[in-house]
Each structure stands twice: as structure tokens, then as C-alpha cells.
Amino acid sequence: MYKTGVTLSRRTAIVIIVDCSTSMKKYTMFNGMRIVKAEAAEFITNMIIDELYERAIRFDVTRYYYDIAIIGFSGDGTYSKLPGIHDFVPIYNFTDFEPQPKTYNFDQTLNDGRCIKVPFVIRPWIKAEAHGTSPLFEAMVRTKDLIERWCADKQNSYSLPPIIFNITDGDCFDDDAWSLIDVANDIMTTSTTRGKSLLINIVLRTIGEEDDNLPLFPTDADFYSTKRSHMILLRMSSILSPDVSEQIKKVFRLNHDGPYRGLAYDTSIIRLLHLVSIGTDPS
Amino acid sequence: MDLTTICQFKSGIRQPKLLFKTLCDMVPEFDSMHTTKHFCECRITLNGGDYLIYAPINYESMSMVHRAIESLNVTNCDITDIRILEAELLGCIASPYDTSIVIETLPEGTPLSEALYTLTEEHLLKGLNRLRQQLMSFDISINNLTPENIIIGYDFEWYVTRSYMITQGYGRDDASFSRIERLIEKCSLQSDEFSQRRVHMDRLELHRTTVEKDRTIYPLQDGCRRFVTRNGVGFLDDNNNVIIEPVFKRASNFREDRSVVTTNTGHMGVIDRRGHFIVPPIYEHAEFNVDSGNIAVSNGNMWAVYDYLGEFVKDWHERKQYIPIRSHATPLDYSADDDV
Numbered sequence: 001m002y003k004t005g006v007t008l009s010r011r012t013a014i015v016i017i018v019d020c021s022t023s024m025k026k027y028t029m030f031n032g033m034r035i036v037k038a039e040a041a042e043f044i045t046n047m048i049i050d051e052l053y054e055r056a057i058r059f060d061v062t063r064y065y066y067d068i069a070i071i072g073f074s075g076d077g078t079y080s081k082l083p084g085i086h087d088f089v090p091i092y093n094f095t096d097f098e099p100q101p102k103t104y105n106f107d108q109t110l111n112d113g114r115c116i117k118v119p120f121v122i123r124p125w126i127k128a129e130a131h132g133t134s135p136l137f138e139a140m141v142r143t144k145d146l147i148e149r150w151c152a153d154k155q156n157s158y159s160l161p162p163i164i165f166n167i168t169d170g171d172c173f174d175d176d177a178w179s180l181i182d183v184a185n186d187i188m189t190t191s192t193t194r195g196k197s198l199l200i201n202i203v204l205r206t207i208g209e210e211d212d213n214l215p216l217f218p219t220d221a222d223f224y225s226t227k228r229s230h231m232i233l234l235r236m237s238s239i240l241s242p243d244v245s246e247q248i249k250k251v252f253r254l255n256h257d258g259p260y261r262g263l264a265y266d267t268s269i270i271r272l273l274h275l276v277s278i279g280t281d282p283s
Numbered sequence: 284m285d286l287t288t289i290c291q292f293k294s295g296i297r298q299p300k301l302l303f304k305t306l307c308d309m310v311p312e313f314d315s316m317h318t319t320k321h322f323c324e325c326r327i328t329l330n331g332g333d334y335l336i337y338a339p340i341n342y343e344s345m346s347m348v349h350r351a352i353e354s355l356n357v358t359n360c361d362i363t364d365i366r367i368l369e370a371e372l373l374g375c376i377a378s379p380y381d382t383s384i385v386i387e388t389l390p391e392g393t394p395l396s397e398a399l400y401t402l403t404e405e406h407l408l409k410g411l412n413r414l415r416q417q418l419m420s421f422d423i424s425i426n427n428l429t430p431e432n433i434i435i436g437y438d439f440e441w442y443v444t445r446s447y448m449i450t451q452g453y454g455r456d457d458a459s460f461s462r463i464e465r466l467i468e469k470c471s472l473q474s475d476e477f478s479q480r481r482v483h484m485d486r487l488e489l490h491r492t493t494v495e496k497d498r499t500i501y502p503l504q505d506g507c508r509r510f511v512t513r514n515g516v517g518f519l520d521d522n523n524n525v526i527i528e529p530v531f532k533r534a535s536n537f538r539e540d541r542s543v544v545t546t547n548t549g550h551m552g553v554i555d556r557r558g559h560f561i562v563p564p565i566y567e568h569a570e571f572n573v574d575s576g577n578i579a580v581s582n583g584n585m586w587a588v589y590d591y592l593g594e595f596v597k598d599w600h601e602r603k604q605y606i607p608i609r610s611h612a613t614p615l616d617y618s619a620d621d622d623v
Contacts, residue, residue, distance in 0.1 A: 047290055054289040055318060055340070060535055061543075061570070092568055096549050116301055120294050247342065251286070 006065050006160060010194075013067040013088060013150050013162035014052065015143050016045050018081065018126070020074035021134035023169050026206045033107055037204045041167045042128035043104060044202070045070060045081075048165070049125045053094055062092040069146060070125075073139035075132015082125070087146050099123050136168065140183040147190050147197055162190070162197045166236075169204050170229040177232045184236035198238045200262035203230075217248050217260035237263040285345040287372060287382040289323045292338035295372050296325055302373050306336065306384070312492065314499055314511065321347065321447070326389065326492075333389040335444060338372065338382065344447075348385050351449040360421040363446035364388040389434070390442040393491065395463070396430035397502055399470040407467045414441045415460055424455035430463055498529075505537035507556060515547070518556070527558040538573045541591070553578050553589075561593040 006012050024038040049068065056065045067088040070081040080087050083097050102124040105117050147162045164187060190197045215222055223234055238261070240248065245258025254260075295302035296311045303309070308329060315326035321344040322337035339345050348367060355363070365388075370381035399407065414433070418424065425432075426448040434442045493500040500519060501509040508519040510529065517529030518537070533545040537556060544564065545551050552564030553571055562569060566580040576591030588597035 047288075051288055051290055054323075057318065059317060060533055095545075096567060098549075118294060118298070118301060120290065121297065122290065251342075 008063060008065065010159055011065055011067065011156070012160040013069070013147065013156075014048075015069045015071065015146065015162060015164040016048060017071050017073065017136075017139050017143060017164065017166040017168075018045055019134060019136070019166075019168040020072040020129040021132055022075075022130055023134065024128075024130040024204075026169065028169075028204045029207055030204075034207060036128070036130070037169050037206070038128040038130040040204055042124075042126060043122075044167060046122050046125050049094070050122050052091060053123070056091045062095055064090055064092050066091040067150065068094075069143075071139055071142055071146075072126075072129060073135050074129065075135075077135060078139045078142045087142075088150060094125070099125060134168075136166075137180055137183065140166075140180065140187065144183055144186050144190065147187060151190050151192050151197075157193055159192050159194070161192045161195045164197060164199045166199065166201045167204065168201065168233075169206065170233060177228070180232060181235050188238050196238075198240075198262060199236065200264070201233045201237050203233060203263070203265045205265055215254075215256060216252055216264055217254060217258075218263060219256060219258060219260055222256055223261070234261055234263055237261040285339050285383040286342050287323075287338050287340060289318060289338075289340060291372065291382075292323045292325075292340075295338075303384075304371050304373065304381075305368060306371060306386070309334075309336075312494070314501075315492070322385070324445075333391070335387045335389050337385040337387070337447065339385070345383060345385075348447045351447050354423055354449050354451045355446075357451060358421040358423055360423055360449075362417055362421070363443045363449075365446050385447060387444060387446065389444060390436045390440075392434040392436035392442070393502075394431050395433040395435055395441075397504070398435045399430060399466060402435070404467055408464070410435065410439070410441050411460065411463060411467065414443075415456075418456065419453050422451060422453050424450050424452060425459075426450060426455055428456045428459035428463070430466060433463075501536070505540065505556075507537045507542075509534060509536055516544075518542075518558075526556065527554070535571075538571070539576065539591075541571050541573075541578075543569050543571050543578075551580070553593075561591075562589050 018041050020038065020041075024036070024041065026037055027034050028037045028040055030040040030043070049070075052066055052068065053062070056063050067090055068082070069087040069089070071087065072079050072081045082089050084093070100123075101121045103119045103121050105119050108116050108118040143164055147164070150156055150162060184199055187197055188199050217240075218234060220234070220239075223230075240258065240260050240262055242259055245260050248254065248260055249258060291302075293316070296313065296316065299309050299311070300307045306327070306329060309327040310329070312326045312328075315324075317324060318340070321339065321341045323340050324335055324337045327334050327336055337344075337348075339348075345367070348365070352365060352367065354360075355365070366386050368384045368386055371384035372382045374380045374382070393401075395407075425443055425446060427445055428443070432443060432445045434444055436442055491502060498510050498512040500523070501511075503521055506521060507526065508521070508523070510517055510519055512529045515529040516531045516534040517525060518527040518534070520526050530547075531544040532547050532549070534554075535543045540555050541561065542554050543551060544554055546564040548564075550564040551566050551569035552560050553562040553569055554560055562578050562580060566582055568581040570579045571577075572579070577596065578589040578591075578593075580587050580589065584601055585599045586597075586601075587595060587599045590596045
């Protein structure tokens with residue numbers, strides 16, 4: 001989403017909000033496989049962190065490019081899923097609690113039709129959890145406070161604005177919808193001198209409840225769902241800039257024109273990572 | 284759009300037979316993998332030849348390579364051999380589409396960054412001048428010219444690697460040439476010294492990565508060769524005698540008799556070539572600035588600075604602003620403020 005790249009003097013913050021409620025025990029189709037949503041969320045989150053971690057390493061030195069927070073929410077409230085006393089952990093500190101890599105095996109149908117089992121070796125930075133209710137509102141408020149503090153910190157004033165990924169199954173809207181939309185708006189308007197924060201919602205759908213009409217990266221004009229939670233999530237997602245919408249159209253081979261909302265269903269979040277241009281400098 | 288993730292590329296490197304279309308028989312050097320702004324790269328051996336392969340991790344990467352190849356074709360320049368293998372890395376979970384991979388022939392020889400210490404100034408300046416003439420005659424600029432990216436072949440020809448930034452039009456490498464000239468003047472041997480020390484080309488063997496049964500030995504730097512075993516990282520002298528046992532989880536190459544090490548407990552410190560700790564391994568983070576000789580250490584948000592001899596020069600202070608210092612970077616490592 002940036003026109004400039006991440007550098008040591010122009011860092012950014014990444015917040016990943018992970019739904020850890022009981023409903024995440026349901027199954028979803030992930031990469032053509034039936035797996036528990038909590039495991040899909042775990043895999044996605046671990047992959048993002050691993051990718052960021054790898055990108056920050058230069059010749060054995062981990063450069064301070066990112067502050068990362070992972071906020072879980074479940075019946076017990078909200079909590080940091082990373083060790084330490086603070087929510088934000090500088091990327092170079094991840095070296096201290098680097099877990100032993102874990103192999104995830106996925107069935108993979110290649111474009112030539114072959115079906116193979118592909119092992120992916122990723123460090124399991126967080127573990128899957130699914131218990132209790134879904135205090136999404138509290139998680140959003142915590143995120144808002146967190147990024148407001150981060151953006152207000154003088155040393156971050158020239159940094160790129162935070163990016164927030166909310167990984168959820170969407171079954172978490174017991175609260176007043178307007179309160180949720182309000183706090184999401186507060187997040188989306190929190191800014192550094194380089195722009196506003198980006199809130200991107202990733203929805204893991206339950207098997208059997210997929211709505212085929214939901215477009216990937218919808219626009220306000222073409223999105224309509226009878227599901228209340230989908231409509232709320234749409235309004236809780238950032239509107240992506242024309243530049244980024246153009247990139248999204250190319251990468252995801254979309255037929256409809258932007259500007260798109262930062263809302264995606266069952267998609268590979270790694271693609272999103274590319275889109276937000278983390279670690280790139282197209283100029 | 285050609286774009287992949289480091290995760291996907293690593294998976295491919297681990298199982299080339301499954302995920303690479305034509306490079307399936309390659310033998311990768313895992314330890315050579317590293318990331319720059321545009322690519323994740325790995326050195327491989329294939330059918331007896333050495334290559335560097337690059338996976339694009341930035342959506343500008345491939346257009347840059349296309350531009351470089353076009354420039355080389357237009358000018359008939361043979362200073363490098365770089366190609367694009369279309370849809371080479373098969374799509375999988377980490378990145379759903381097939382991705383093109385860039386492959387570059389790695390000439391046999393030694394990088395200039397290491398030859399600087401073994402060849403004479405006269406020889407090196409002559410070679411550098413010849414390279415400059417070549418670029419001028421082909422009317423191209425490398426845009427990425429560093430001592431690490433120049434290979435001096437065993438035939439004494441000079442080749443360029445990581446040539447994906449080449450553009451048409453000569454002249455954009457002037458600053459790099461000047462920098463390399465200064466390095467040559469500073470580091471290289473004088474002719475009499477050269478003959479006195481009987482430095483022969485076979486010494487260049489010391490400047491290659493050697494993979495043995497139970498250890499990988501890295502090129503000589505600052506009089507030491509880093510080696511990696513299952514137990515950890517240690518150091519050899521230039522006769523391959525162990526001078527520091529492989530007891531560290533990580534260790535940087537020696538520069539100015541200092542190496543930043545990470546112990547098995549995950550703490551960082553700095554050692555000298557005798558293996559003595561100059562800065563004790565009790566810190567979450569340590570960085571050595573080869574220019575000032577200072578060593579910055581941190582625990583949490585608190586920073587302190589040691590001098591080259593291990594004396595405190597700046598006591599603990601809270602970090603107000605992160606001031607990057609040049610660490611034990613290699614010449615390939617771009618400026619400290621380089622983009623990710």
C-alpha cells in the first residue's frame with residue numbers, strides 16, 4: 001500500500017488479530033484441504049511472521065524493520081500471543097524466542113495435474129487455539145490503543161503507517177455493529193506522517209456455508225450479502241488506494257474494477273503481503 | 284505477475300524435484316541463501332556448473348531483469364550470462380501461481396572482495412580498468428557493482444554477477460569504480476610483498492566455500508575461515524586448523540579481529556580471534572561498527588556502547604531513536620538504510 005519501501009529509518013508496524021474463539025474449531029477448506037479454522041489461522045499467521053523475519057535478515061543480522069504484535073481474542077479476553085511484556089515486539093527480538101521449525105504437510109495439486117504432498121518448514125511462532133466467546137470489540141479497542149501509541153511515538157512519526165490483519169471466521173458480531181464499525185474507523189484513521197493505517201480482514205469460511213457470490217476483494221458497488229457479519233466486515237475494511245487496487249487486479253486476476261476493500265475470503269495472506277509492498281520500493 | 288515468497292522458494296530449494304520444472308536436478312548450497320531487496324538468492328550446482336538462482340520477492344524485480352537482458356542483447360554484451368526460466372517454480376500453498384526464476388552462470392574464480400587481499404595492486408587496477416573499458420564499449424552500466432559482485436576468473440578475466448540491474452548507457456558506475464579503486468589501494472598487496480609472501484593462485488582455494496562431510500567451510504576473511512558443523516559455528520586459520528571450536532549458534536565473519544557471536548542461550552557478544560570475549564555474551568543484541576570500532580549492545584529498550592577494546596564508552600540509555608551502525612556487513616550488503 002506504500003509507494004516507498006520499509007527501511008531502518010522508515011519502519012512499520014504489523015498487527016495480526018487472531019480469532020481464538022470456539023467457533024474456530026469448525027472446518028474450513030484451506031488450499032483444497034479440510035482443516036480446522038484455528039489451524040488455518042495458525043498457519044497463515046506463522047507464515048506471515050516467518051516471511052517478515054526472513055526479509056529482515058541480512059547476512060546473519062536481523063534488521064529492525066518491523067514492530068509486530070499478535071493479539072488473540074477468545075472468552076478469556078484479549079492477550080498477546082507473543083512472549084514478552086509488551087504487545088509490540090521488534091523483529092530483531094524474534095531471534096530470542098525462535099522456535100524449532102515445524103513441518104506442515106499439504107496436499108498440493110500442481111498446475112500440471114499431479115497431486116503431491118509438499119512439506120513446508122515454518123517456525124511455529126504461535127499455536128492454534130479455539131475456546132470461549134469472541135470479544136472482537138475488545139480486540140479492536142486494544143489494537144486501536146496500541147497503534148495510536150505507536151503512531152504517537154516521535155520515533156515512529158516518519159514511519160510507514162501500521163497494517164492490521166484481522167483473521168476471523170466472522171462469527172463474532174454479538175456486539176453492537178456500529179460500535180465495531182466506529183472502532184474500526186478509528187483504526188483506519190490513525191496515521192503517521194506517511195499515511196493512514198490499513199485494516200484488512202481475512203475471513204475463513206465454514207465448509208457448507210460458503211456464499212459463492214462473495215467476490216474476492218469486493219468493491220462497495222458489487223458487494224451484497226444477506227449475512228449481516230459480511231456487511232459489517234466490509235465496512236470495517238480499508239478502501240485500498242487506486243495504485244494498490246490496480247496491483248490487486250493483476251495479481252488476483254480479478255474481472256471487476258476497484259477501488260477494492262481490504263476484505264478477502266479464504267485467500268493466501270502471503271499474496272496480501274506482497275500487495276502491501278512490505279520490503280519493496282517500486283519507485 | 285512473477286512474485287514469490289521466501290517460504291515458497293525455500294520449500295522449492297528443499298525439494299527441487301517436486302517444485303522446480305527444469306532445475307529439478309540441482310544441488311543447492313543452503314547456506315548460501317540470502318535475501319536482498321529484490322530477490323532471495325541461492326547458489327546451486329547443476330550438471331557440473333555453478334549458478335546463482337534468484338526468486339523475485341518484489342513486484343518490480345522481474346521487470347528489472349527483463350530490462351537487463353534486453354540491454355545485454357541489444358549490446359551483444361557477454362560479460363555475464365543471465366536468463367529467465369519462465370514459470371520455473373511451481374505454484375503451491377505459499378504462493379498460488381507458478382513463478383519465473385532468474386538463473387545466472389557463476390564463473391569459476393574468486394570474488395574481488397577476497398582477491399583484494401591476495402593479488403597485487405597493479406594487477407587489480409589493470410583488471411578494473413579493463414572492466415571499465417568493456418562497459419564503455421558495450422555502453423552499459425551495471426548499477427550494482429561491488430567487490431562481491433565481481434568475479435576474477437581463473438583465466439584472470441573479470442566477470443560480473445548479480446547483473447540483474449544492468450541498463451543501457453555507460454556512466455552510472457563511476458562512483459562504484461572510485462570506491463573499488465580506493466579499496467584496492469587500501470587492501471591489495473604491493474608487488475614486492477607479493478613475491479616475498481609467495482602468494483600463488485592456489486591460495487584462491489581459501490576463498491571458496493568448501494563443503495566437507497561434516498562441515499561447511501566458508502571463504503577466508505580477515506585471516507579466518509568460518510566453519511559450520513551440526514554443533515555450531517567455529518573458525519579455522521588459513522591452514523584449516525581449528526582456532527575456535529564450533530560452540531556458537533551464530534557467528535559473523537571476522538572483521539578487524541572482531542566477530543559478533545550468538546551463544547546457544549541466544550545471547551550475543553563479541554569475540555576476538557583467540558576466542559576471548561571482548562563483550563560478554565549477555566545481550567539480546569550486539570552490533571559491531573567496523574568504521575568506529577564501537578560495539579552497540581542492547582537489552583530491551585536500553586542501549587549501551589562498548590569501544591573496540593571492550594570498555595564502556597556510553598552507559599545504558601533508553602533508545603530515543605534507532606541509529607543504525609554499520610555492522611559486520613559484507614560488501615554486498617547495501618547501506619544500513621537499505622530497503623528490505
